[in-house]
Amino acid sequence: MTRSFARIGAVLLIAGSAAIFTACASTPSADPSNAQTGDVPAPTSPAPTAGPGASPTPDPDCTTIIPASVVAEFQKVGWSFKSEALRVDGVEITGGIQCTWGDYTTATDHVQIFGWAPITPTAATTAQTDLIAAGWKREDAPAGVYLTENASTAIATDDQGYGLTYLFGDGFVKYADTKQGLLLVQWPPAG
Template structure:
């Protein structure tokens, strides 16, 4: 454990180490889909009908400590980081029953070193509306095996992963996740999975 502010190189090594651990997990990472190009909202519906399953009442409500692996929580705490839980936001829209967590050293000097993870249940009609709003604001849509990715335009992203993706939402069947970068999505352990 280091004292003082976390250096960007140390953070990069930590994040790459965590991504390496994630690559060894049993959860497959989303396949890259090649170069992205901005697309206009399509006239056809983006998501499936409202019959998408909702999380059951038996599912435990997620916390910042359960939304990612125990080993990642321990590693982040080892750097002196803590989590701040917030409402799950898509743009300015709060998605009910969702959770968004920002991990950083909130006691240290102000810095842009942080990680963001989030999950929320969402019905198909709401997912379609949220995706359309993001695309209208310049976000980029990609379809993949795991669902629909909506990624910030890299020209305006706060952080980029090694593939050039910034903040990304992944819309699946009855849920949506978010991470500071597209690669960060593989670290989320969905409560409905």
């Protein structure tokens, strides 16, 4: 399958720039009965984190785990999302979300996938072990542990050859259709 990287690249470039400036497996199985489609509401600023007198941080959703500027760009090109629970090697991670953004008015493989979930150290170790056993490649980095699908079986990859990729950090797991896409997953919101 061929993907239109011009449009996707432009969105990533804009979002990547926004992220930089604001910062100065198997493939998870989809269960259509649990998927939700969303008309994209106007982007809003992330809710503040809980503190004295503040409201608790809301649950992550498809319009809050990525920057509002990216949501606005997706809206501009007519994209909406489908959401479902985040799964790692078929195991649902409680409290997580996976969002597939695309143009659902037509059959297409031009989509972007983003996910986030809280995860315990034990569950993270188990998930990593299962993914490695399924042929995923492990890479340790200061940000955490990256696990990416085997490049020889990936449908699409980023400029560095990464396809579907998880990032296991301190108490969380992020997921995107490329390693570069992980830069856009920004949850919980900065306080």
